[in-house]
Amino acid sequence: MSNSIPHNSYLDPQGNRKGILGWLLTTDHKRIGILYLICIMIFFLVGAILGGFMRLELAKPGQQIMEAQTYNGLFTVHGIIMIFMVVIPGLSAVFGNFFLPIMIGAKDVSFPKLNLLSWYIYVLGSIVAILSQFSGDGPPDTGWTFYAPYSMETTTNVIMAVVAAFILGFSSILTGLNFIVTIHRLRAKGMTWFKMPLFPWSLYATAWIQVLATPIVGITLLMVIAERTLRIGFFDPTLGGDPILFQHLFWIYSHPAVYIMILPAMGVITEIIPTFCQRKVFGYQAIVLSSLAIAGVGYLVWGHHMFTSGMSDLSRLVFSLLTFIVAIPSAIKVFNWIATMYKGSIEIRTPFLYTLSFIFQFMIGGLTGLVLGSLATDVHVHDTYFVVAHFHYIVFGGMGFAFFAAIHYWYPKMFGRMYNEKLGNIAWAILFSGFTLLYFPMFVLGMRGMPRRYFDYLPEYSTGHLISSIGAAVLIFGIFLMVYNLFRGLKTGAIAPANPWKGRTLEWTIASPPPLENFDEEPVIDAGPYDYE
Amino acid sequence: MYQGASNFAQGVDNTFMFIFAISIFFLVVLTATMIWFVIKYNRKKHPNPTQIKDSLKLEVTWTVIPLILVLAMFYYGYVIYKPMRNAPDDAIPIKVVGRMWDWTFEYPNGKMARELVVPLDKPIKLVMNSADVIHSLYIPAFRIKEDLVPGQETYMWFIPTIQDTFEILCAEYCGLRHAFMTSKAIVIPESDYETWLITEGQGKDEHPGLLVLQNNACMSCHSMDGSKLVGPSFKGLFNARRTIVVDKQEIQITVDGEYIKKSILDPDSEIVKGYAPKLMRSYKDVISEEELDQIVDYFIKEGPI
Missing domain, CATH: 1.10.287 (Helix Hairpins)
Structure with a gap:
């Protein structure tokens, strides 16, 4: 690649470490971002294929291609891979690492070696997670939530899976810490807090959640291990424990974890819209404040996962109220995004298509969240396919589509080449249709009472399941087409200019792909990040 | 819906x-x-x-x-x-026990059933507990759901307003046969309910050993018709020739009362070939000595053939 691109980019061999070692021992934030990208892409494809097998099994009532135990292991593995190895690191680790320093005018993150260590911890945790599937007495079958006391009683390989999640948590904490310090200390001269672009802002809010919430799940997972090995009795009532305590501890982290996924996604969308509308983002301060509000209030809504758990009636009431409050900052963002399009000069390119579908799917995911926040309606659809549809609309339709938007948006910057845009748009259309076919019927199934985590189901649910399975096939085809197109672009794509979309943030002021130390001279900031005047 | x-x-x-x-x-x-x-x-x-x-x-x-x-x-x-x-004070209390992977319902007069039979237009309060892991009793047609938590009592209540039969599902993942942990809510007129309640019905005619098996949800893993579920079928159990695995050694045995009792109290010691260990828990302290004898007696005298 270096032959065709005339400057010394981060992709060229650096110093005396050539080849693969130059990558495995790099402290360059951009290379570390690419390392995460490779891992996350592989895990995402694996997780998606596992999901495909689940849909194949569920296409018709009765047993199709696997036994119940295999299915129970499959949805557990699908959840563990997708949650802990794909969507939680996801945007922060890939695009945060690559673009945070550039967007704030820095040469690297504050602690480059710690950054590399975070990646190694992530890889270690992922290896343990994968080993847990193939060793011990069979893959864990608890679901990714590890609910006690089932997780205490099952004979499957729970401890190893829990250790994996524990290790992965450290990677998340260290990345968060690194980003917080970087944003505080390394902003370019003149870049005051309110002149910082909104993707770094969203990473900042996310990083605080990572640092403060992840230790709670860490200690909870250690308690599970202690209970399983030493029979201590935290959660198992036969040992004097309380199973509902586990749910509290688990969701105190795992609900904010949803915001760890979605906040950077919102940040990406907030970068893409102004660029393709050539307009200053509407309501900059409102978007900043709403990110911080989501990070803050998001801590206090975990109880809505437990409305039927047997927890006290007063806490059900309070958590329902707080859940409705946390909807507001998300709504504010949607209003501001759409307002940014008003009187813009809109160019519909591949990243913008993903952005539009993100907004649509995120609205559906968010609005159905209101149904789940309301006590009367949640009781009916709790633990049904309605919930499965809701969180896939947020996590996949939201975070996943934002990731696809981001990779198409920043691809020319990261690799110095363009993908085939026509094929990219076709892949988007297939992905969008497949997604809708796969997940929308699940809302209907849930309303009709189809519980989640069912290996088999009553015949009245078969139409919805069949449509959903067809959607899964379409979606997986779309994913592979998109990935193929991106890979093909690496070799055959046209050389990308420094600023193909006419963006205004700092990453578009430097060459594509970026030089090793990002900036030839330190940038000085004297205007807002989206000033298109 | x-x-x-x-x-x-x-x-x-x-x-x-x-x-x-x-x-x-x-x-x-x-x-x-x-x-x-x-x-x-x-x-x-x-x-x-x-x-x-x-x-x-x-x-x-x-x-x-x-x-x-x-x-x-x-x-x-x-x-x-x-x-x-807020269940009304005059609601009929029915005790519900969930266990892997079956439900039992106990009525105020002590009658046990595996289906929820309730009188039309009368308030019913389900007082619920779990014998093992968390389950969740879900009746979609009634729009109600509440978890059954081991070690504590939870409740919900309702008034059935339509005379019909409705699905009961388990909504909290509880292991291997979670998807099959189903039952029926049968709504009948109050007069029929009163009659149903005092007729001992199936209960009295049936062998006490069979009732013990039913009340402990044994048949959710051991079929009566020879089909393979989680554990070996009960069909033709007594005097059957079985290959069991003890310390990796295969042994041919003939099923007798001692083997049945041992399999209930210490399930992992002698596993039938082809079945996984550690799936069944010990029923020591759950099933009494007397009930064990009733079970053996059932298999000797009636047992599914």
Whole structure:
């Protein structure tokens, strides 16, 4: 690649470490971002294929291609891979690492070696997670939530899976810490807090959640291990424990974890819209404040996962109220995004298509969240396919589509080449249709009472399941087409200019792909990040 | 959705409609606006963007209006939900025990059943407990659901309003046969219910050993018809020739009373070939010595053939 691109980019061999070692021992934030990208892409494809097998099994009532135990292991593995190895690191680790320093005018993150260590911890945790599937007495079958006391009683390989999640948590904490310090200390001269672009802002809010919430799940997972090995009795009532305590501890982290996924996604969308509308983002301060509000209030809504758990009636009431409050900052963002399009000069390119579908799917995911926040309606659809549809609309339709938007948006910057845009748009259309076919019927199934985590189901649910399975096939085809197109672009794509979309943030002021130390001279900031005047 | 069949169904369905109506309104209006902008301000027609200043008025408007709407949703949901947590004093208490992977219902007069038989138009309070892991009793037609938590008692209540048979499902993942942990809620007129309650029905005619097996949900893993579930079938059990694995050694045995008892108290010691260990827990302290004898007697005298 270096032959065709005339400057010394981060992709060229650096110093005396050539080849693969130059990558495995790099402290360059951009290379570390690419390392995460490779891992996350592989895990995402694996997780998606596992999901495909689940849909194949569920296409018709009765047993199709696997036994119940295999299915129970499959949805557990699908959840563990997708949650802990794909969507939680996801945007922060890939695009945060690559673009945070550039967007704030820095040469690297504050602690480059710690950054590399975070990646190694992530890889270690992922290896343990994968080993847990193939060793011990069979893959864990608890679901990714590890609910006690089932997780205490099952004979499957729970401890190893829990250790994996524990290790992965450290990677998340260290990345968060690194980003917080970087944003505080390394902003370019003149870049005051309110002149910082909104993707770094969203990473900042996310990083605080990572640092403060992840230790709670860490200690909870250690308690599970202690209970399983030493029979201590935290959660198992036969040992004097309380199973509902586990749910509290688990969701105190795992609900904010949803915001760890979605906040950077919102940040990406907030970068893409102004660029393709050539307009200053509407309501900059409102978007900043709403990110911080989501990070803050998001801590206090975990109880809505437990409305039927047997927890006290007063806490059900309070958590329902707080859940409705946390909807507001998300709504504010949607209003501001759409307002940014008003009187813009809109160019519909591949990243913008993903952005539009993100907004649509995120609205559906968010609005159905209101149904789940309301006590009367949640009781009916709790633990049904309605919930499965809701969180896939947020996590996949939201975070996943934002990731696809981001990779198409920043691809020319990261690799110095363009993908085939026509094929990219076709892949988007297939992905969008497949997604809708796969997940929308699940809302209907849930309303009709189809519980989640069912290996088999009553015949009245078969139409919805069949449509959903067809959607899964379409979606997986779309994913592979998109990935193929991106890979093909690496070799055959046209050389990308420094600023193909006419963006205004700092990453578009430097060459594509970026030089090793990002900036030839330190940038000085004297205007807002989206000033298109 | 199923037709609502309890006193709560109408309220819950109205709450759904209220939230859906507002949600669909916003979804349609916002999506249409977005598409309209994308078409109207397309670069081909609108090459020069107009920069718009932020507006505090707009920000406050689209903060306050949604806030009022979601608070209304919260309030509506809470008002409908509140009575679900206040069972009337005259509600008929029925004890529910969930265990992997079956339900048992115990009526005020001590009658046990594996299906929930309830009188039409009478308040019923389900007082629930789990014998092992967390389960969740879900009756979609009644719009109610509550977890069964080991070590503590949970409850829910309802008044059935339609005479029919409805699905009972387990909604909290509980292991291998979670999807098959189902039962029926059978709503019958009150007079029929009173009769049903005092007829010992199946219970009295049946062998006490069979009742012990039923009350401990044995048949959710051991079939009566020879089909392979989690454990070996009960069909033709007594005097059957079985290959068992002890310390990796295969041994041929003939099933007798001692083997049946040992398999209940210490299931992992002698596993039938082809079945996995550690799936069944010990029923020591759960099934008494007397009940063990009844079970053996059942297999000797009646047993599924």
